[in-house]
Amino acid sequence: MSPQDALIAVMVACSASDENMRTAELVAIQRMVNHMPVFAGYDLDRIRRISQIVFDLFEEEDGLDALFGLIRDALPERLNETAYALACDVVTADGKHNEVELRMLEEVREELSIDRLHAAAIEWGARVRHMTP
Numbered sequence: 001m002s003p004q005d006a007l008i009a010v011m012v013a014c015s016a017s018d019e020n021m022r023t024a025e026l027v028a029i030q031r032m033v034n035h036m037p038v039f040a041g042y043d044l045d046r047i048r049r050i051s052q053i054v055f056d057l058f059e060e061e062d063g064l065d066a067l068f069g070l071i072r073d074a075l076p077e078r079l080n081e082t083a084y085a086l087a088c089d090v091v092t093a094d095g096k097h098n099e100v101e102l103r104m105l106e107e108v109r110e111e112l113s114i115d116r117l118h119a120a121a122i123e124w125g126a127r128v129r130h131m132t133p
Contacts, residue, residue: 001050003074003075006070009067009070010071013058013104013108017103022096023094024095025091028089033047038079071083072111080112088105088122093130095130
């Protein structure tokens with residue numbers, strides 16, 4: 001798994017955490033992969049493969065722990081906050097937050113050791129980027 005694959009896995013996991021991947025969330029993932037420098041040169045065909053890994057692990061009893069293990073192994077520490085920011089953008093893309101998604105964000109924050117103050121700033125940024133008039 002590459003660092004970009006790990007970022008995709010975090011986004012897909014957050015979107016799929018409530019068992020309802022909304023169109024707005026999928027569009028947000030695609031948009032970020034298409035436009036963010038961290039994904040420059042990324043093979044878009046890998047999104048489906050990484051998504052399937054996430055879905056398969058969600059079916060396993062300890063799959064979430066295994067998923068975070070893969071993510072931590074592949075993701076350089078300097079991209080942990082990037083992963084959290086992408087996750088927040090995916091969760092807020094549809095303008096709705098549910099408890100399952102918020103718990104998944106909390107899990108991502110803890111697993112990637114995101115400082116609470118930094119997390120609050122990232123969350124605020126995602127919220128204001130996705131406000132509607």
